[in-house]
Amino acid sequence: MSNAKKLFVASRKFSLADQIAFAKFSGDFNPIHIDPIVARRTISGQCVVHGIHGLMWALDSFVVKLNLIPSAIIVKFVKPIFLDEEVICTYCPITKSLQITKESIILSDINLKFNSIINFFNFNLSCNPTQNFPIDRDINDLANLPIQDFFYKGDINLTRLLFPNLIKSYSREACCELATISEIVGMQTPGLHSFFLSARINFKQNKFVSNFFIEHIDFRFNLLKISINANSFTCKVDAILRPKPAYGTSIINMRSMVDDSEFCNVNALIIGGSRGLGESVAKLIALGGGESLITYSSGYDDCLSLSNSISKIGKKCSIAKITIPEDLHLFEKLENFNHIYYFPTPKIFGKRNVQYDKNLYNIFYEIYVNSFKKLLEIFSKTQKKISIFYPSSISVNNPLPELAEYIEAKIVGEKLCKKFNHKNIKILISRLPRTKTDQTMSLLEAKSKNPEDVMLPLVRKMLTLTR
């Protein structure tokens, strides 16, 4: 396959504006495609291009370049397409496969069939108003879902603008129906927490009812087989109900873990504290009577909600937008802290292959080493005793290729901490186990600990460092 000659079909970048346009056209407004803040809490950690958007772009480019019209398509969404990255579409005439790739990584694998001549589809499109937000279903809802009617819910006027060549091959209405596959998966079934794996599409004029329904659920993986009957095709979709974002344990439920006054002398700066480990530390310190300033980079809503939950139980906590490394200088204006927790991080488990990525290493190095070094320099000027927490990872002991850049940067960061010597500043390094956070979400169940269970003994240890 890799030796077969491939023809270049097209290349492009998908921007957020492109995504919003496709959302309007298809009716698929799932936030994983159009809202970077919500998307950062999903398994991909960032916005991903609608799979059907990628497919329709590849087909639109293909039909004009090769002057062939597929009668059937099997598309596998192998890896996500991220925004603003250059992707290439190629075609192999021997295997009749279109591929969307980034460098050598296959992102979408599209097998085409030309078994029958496609007649221009002519029918009246069944339309319904756009849904504003996807349905949040769990697996039990899905198991009891009846057959649904098939409706196009997008803006038909965008078809010509977005897919000018595909319109000529299949018709405007057929293009709208194709886009509706995205709407069905992303907005309805499974809906909000969907993960689109593959689709087998057979183009043919369907004179019967247009509908869709779940054919089968594999409850071990929350894997759904969905059958879609449209006017212009029949389609079998494989999709997963992916894990919901890992929201931390509520502060009320953590009450029994901490004595009311055990952290009463703590004034903590929690850098990158809007979610995950930082969120847990903020709650633990508040429950123990301490105060915190939590910083965030992009998760204002998460941070505000955390701060409100702490205020509600009568404890103090403030928030500030500080992006690492750009805003490091702002720490010079902050003082009186005796605990600092350093949790800023880019997405760790979002890589799409195991090839070493020097750029990714540089991103990790900047945050885990350079910025941390600058932070130490800033707080070295103070006369106060400070305990600083530097989180490392258990994966340093058992390196995985997909985490190579992360691990390498953490090892350098650990070395920096060990070398650092200051009479008033003590650093606690801990190689943390896998915890239930957005960073470690997986389609398969993986053993992980609650962040508060991991962090409580460490917050207690921080107390003893500068005594």
Next chain:
Amino acid sequence: MTKRIEIFKKIQPIFREILKDKNLILKEDTSPSEIKNWDSLNHLTIIVEIEKQLNCNFTTKEIAKLNCVGDFANLILKKS
């Protein structure tokens, strides 16, 4: 032993196809940590495809213990 070799012969093309590596040679200790593309999604796809092609079914508990190719072979042997 012959049965084990047979199993490897049957599952190798599945791994090659899903992991997009036509030269992949499976060994007992081949695991996700050393194979390009063997992520959680492909792990799941491999399981579903093996079940389909070898006509067997794995439970959630059994799946949780599949850490390397040898584990797959053991489980398939147990099921056959």
